Amino acid sequence: MRSIALITLLQIATHLAAQNPIITSQYTADPTARVFNGKIYLYPSHDILATPGHGRPGWFCMEDYHVFSTSDLVHWSDHGVIVSQDKTPWVKPDSYSMWAPECVDRNGKYYFYFPSTPRDSSHGRGFTIGVAIADNPAGPFIPQDEPIKGVHGIDPNVFIDKDGQAYLYYAEGNIYVAKLKTNMLELASEPAIVQNLPAKGLKEGPFLFERNGIYYLTYPHVRNRTECLEYATGTNPLGPFTIRGVIMDESPTCWTNHQSIVQYNDQWYLFYHHDDLSPHFDKARSVRIDSLFFNADGSIQKVTPTLRGVGITRATGYIEPDRYSRISNTGVSIDFLDSLRPYRGWKTIFAGDNAWVQYNSVDFGNHPLDHTLARISSTSDATLEIHADSLYGPVLAEIRIPAGEGWRIITTPLAHFLPGIHHLFIRSKTTQAVEIDWLRFE
Numbered sequence: 001m002r003s004i005a006l007i008t009l010l011q012i013a014t015h016l017a018a019q020n021p022i023i024t025s026q027y028t029a030d031p032t033a034r035v036f037n038g039k040i041y042l043y044p045s046h047d048i049l050a051t052p053g054h055g056r057p058g059w060f061c062m063e064d065y066h067v068f069s070t071s072d073l074v075h076w077s078d079h080g081v082i083v084s085q086d087k088t089p090w091v092k093p094d095s096y097s098m099w100a101p102e103c104v105d106r107n108g109k110y111y112f113y114f115p116s117t118p119r120d121s122s123h124g125r126g127f128t129i130g131v132a133i134a135d136n137p138a139g140p141f142i143p144q145d146e147p148i149k150g151v152h153g154i155d156p157n158v159f160i161d162k163d164g165q166a167y168l169y170y171a172e173g174n175i176y177v178a179k180l181k182t183n184m185l186e187l188a189s190e191p192a193i194v195q196n197l198p199a200k201g202l203k204e205g206p207f208l209f210e211r212n213g214i215y216y217l218t219y220p221h222v223r224n225r226t227e228c229l230e231y232a233t234g235t236n237p238l239g240p241f242t243i244r245g246v247i248m249d250e251s252p253t254c255w256t257n258h259q260s261i262v263q264y265n266d267q268w269y270l271f272y273h274h275d276d277l278s279p280h281f282d283k284a285r286s287v288r289i290d291s292l293f294f295n296a297d298g299s300i301q302k303v304t305p306t307l308r309g310v311g312i313t314r315a316t317g318y319i320e321p322d323r324y325s326r327i328s329n330t331g332v333s334i335d336f337l338d339s340l341r342p343y344r345g346w347k348t349i350f351a352g353d354n355a356w357v358q359y360n361s362v363d364f365g366n367h368p369l370d371h372t373l374a375r376i377s378s379t380s381d382a383t384l385e386i387h388a389d390s391l392y393g394p395v396l397a398e399i400r401i402p403a404g405e406g407w408r409i410i411t412t413p414l415a416h417f418l419p420g421i422h423h424l425f426i427r428s429k430t431t432q433a434v435e436i437d438w439l440r441f442e
Helices: 002-018
Strands: 029-036 039-045 064-070 077-084 102-106 109-116 128-134 154-160 166-172 174-180 207-211 214-222 227-234 242-248 260-264 267-274 286-292 332-336 346-350 356-363 371-377 382-388 395-401 408-413 421-428 434-441
Touching: 029 102, 029 260, 029 267, 029 286, 039 102, 077 109, 077 128, 102 154, 109 154, 154 207, 166 207, 207 260, 242 267, 371 382, 371 395, 382 434, 395 408, 421 434
Parallel strands: none
Antiparallel strands: 029 039, 039 064, 064 077, 102 109, 109 128, 154 166, 166 174, 207 214, 214 227, 227 242, 260 267, 267 286, 332 346, 346 434, 356 421, 371 408, 371 434, 382 395, 382 421
16 A cells, blocks of 8 residues: 555656646746757756745745756756755855746856855855856756956846857846856946836746847836736847836735746746745745747737646556646635645535636547546536537537445446647536545556
8 A cells, every 4th residue: 555655646746747837846937948959958946945044934945946947848857966955065055045047048158156155254245246168958967166356236147249249137126137147157348227117026937038129128127016027128238228018917825936938849938936835834836938029010918827738648648637727617616636735736626516627738549548636526427528629619528427435446338539749628417515626548
């Protein structure tokens, strides 16, 4: 029984990575995503919960950095710790202030930029920014002995223009920019405040990218009570910039947000964070991804956060209806499987006839599948239908659930097999309460 329980727990812990949030093995925030060697590498900060003597309780607490990678935006590999506060010469070893990082490549080297609190008062008060260097995007990274001279702030972002000039952006009340020398370790110009950004409200987390000759400066901004994501555009990395609008509206529950935007396989993606795994404490955050689109004039279409996220789910993998693309207005809700262990994921609760959820982009392949398995709990007789492509599309399976106690895996033969990629609609055919964790096809 112990082996079966362990396998089930590992399945729950690992297959969640296909949807938002994309990492459930730890808290992650402030994501910088980069494309290196045909893969996306993710460099987030690593939130942990402070304990007495280890960080400031009730505040951000970060002691190291991990790097993750993917080639399909669904399965993420954790390459482990790449930089930590106790192994970086200039960082105060008990500061727990390894905040939002960055990584870029140049001339076969990878430069990892990170802010923290220095151990030596000669570097000044507050945060400064250091660099670690590696020959591989997953490390090992070797921190430099000293931080970058002349820089005091957080949230480093580095942009290398087409002419080879590198720019460092960072935040300290305002957003600053300075040129970098070709060694990527020293400033080539004095930092200057980026002009024409909003005068009121906190601005931080700069991330600049270029598309079709337009330079997009994106940043979180507290316009009201929490951070929304905004952007400004210009024709030069140094500006001037013109405020263009909002990329993502503020969250009602998570005070911070932090973004990066990358193109991968001809699609643009927005990486950001939310408090999915810690809804009552927004200093423990989790990284999300959603697709991003441009209008014909180059403006960015506002991104609506989703639980489904991006990527294509294999029909033979775990499909989690709680990470839905759309949901009916009544009769269905989402909750944690275990409120004391949020990393175990969520469940979908159907409590009304014809309540439904939509889950997009499931790949059934070409090899016929003949049954579905679903992890379900219901104390009453109940029925769920799985439709393809629309709410009243072909019925793939009718799952009849006998009354019982606890979670069970119910096997149901398929009524139809449809090859290729389809959207799924899971619909309740009873008023009795039904809970579903996941389903998959075989």
